[in-house]
Structures are given as structure tokens and as C-alpha cells.
Amino acid sequence: MDDADVTIGPVNLAARVDEALAVQALAFGLSEDEIVVRRHIVLRHLLNPGACAYGATTADGRLVGFVYGMPNDRSHWWSGVVEPYLRAAHTVEWLDDSFVITELHVHPAHQGRGLGRGLITTITDRAEQPRSILSAIDTESPARALYRALGYTDLARMVHFPSAPRPYAVMGAPLPLRRKPAARPSTGPPARN
């Protein structure tokens, strides 16, 4: 599939929540019951001050990836869960002046073509905070590799969210996120004299 016609831009995620969750279900794995629960959570999240979303959209209007996030607020549920882990790891100051990436998902048929990187750098470039935090399942995954490539480092590991079967790592990065190094021009054969 050619991704040349996929564009990244702001998206009204509340209006397109079902499309977004269909992408998340394929990318991350969500049961029908989890989709119903996530739908309420996403719509509630989007009401938070500063919450914003970007989508990757095909030329014919299909959503094939999305990211959303918001300025962290210590009164938010996510922040409250991770706070004791960050406190124990002496990284708790990351909860202040930080933009949280809440979800990032790319449709499996469109992965590996720069959309994940494009989505997260686009949303964090418009953030007013000097740093970004997020949580990811604490295993070596494409997501963890992407976050490390962007400059995120581990702030706490083995973080347990109620009802999540697997532990998470909390990661943080200074903004703007690290860019992919430009490919070095190939050096042709040595000149003959």
C-alpha cells in the first residue's frame, strides 16, 4: 500500500472516535467491551484543557493513525497512578510542565512508514510545555523503540495500572523531540586521477 497520499493534520477526534478506536483495536488489540469503555474515556479526555489530537488520513478520507494528548495535571487519573512510581525513582518532577501523550496508534497496514514518528512530533511541536511524558507496555516493542529514538528515556518501570494485565514503563523526553538524523549522501567510487 502506498502512503504517499497520507497526510498528518489536526483531527476532530470526538467526531471520529469510532474510526480511531477501530484503528486502535487493530494496532493494539481491543475487545468489543474494551472499545465501549475506551470510547467514554477518550471523549472525556478530549474535554480537558489543552487536549488536542492529530490524525493520519488517506486521500479518500480514511483515518489510518492518530495521536492525542494534553498538558499533564496531577489531578488526572493517569498522573495519580504513576506518581508514586516516579516519586520512588526520583523523577516525579516530570509530572509538572509536561505534555502527556495519551494514545498513539497506526493501522498495521500503514506501520513502518514514518506515520507514528510524524504524528508524535507534530503534536509535541505545538505543545507549550518543555517536555513530554507517556506510558508504554514495559517490553521491547516498536513503540518503545520509537520513543527511545525520539529521546524518551525511562522514568519508572514495572508500573501497574489497575485492570491492566501487563506492567508499563513511564518515559519522558525534552521537547522538541529528537529528529531522525538526515541520511548521509552516498559517497560514490573514489575519484581516479
Ligand SMILES: CC(C)(COP(=O)(O)OP(=O)(O)OC[C@H]1O[C@@H](n2cnc3c(N)ncnc32)[C@H](O)[C@@H]1OP(=O)(O)O)[C@@H](O)C(=O)NCCC(=O)NCCS
Ligand atoms: C508504535 C507505532 C505507533 C509506531 O508507528 P509507525 O508508523 O509504525 O512508526 P514509524 O514508521 O514512524 O517508525 C519510527 C521509528 O519507530 C521505531 N520502530 C517502528 N517500528 C518498529 C519495529 N517494528 N521494530 C523496531 N523499531 C520500530 C524505529 O525507531 C523507527 O525509526 P526508523 O524508521 O528510523 O527505523 C505503531 O507500531 C503502532 O501503532 N503500534 C501498535 C500500537 C502501540 O503500541 N501504540 C503505542 C502504545 S504506547
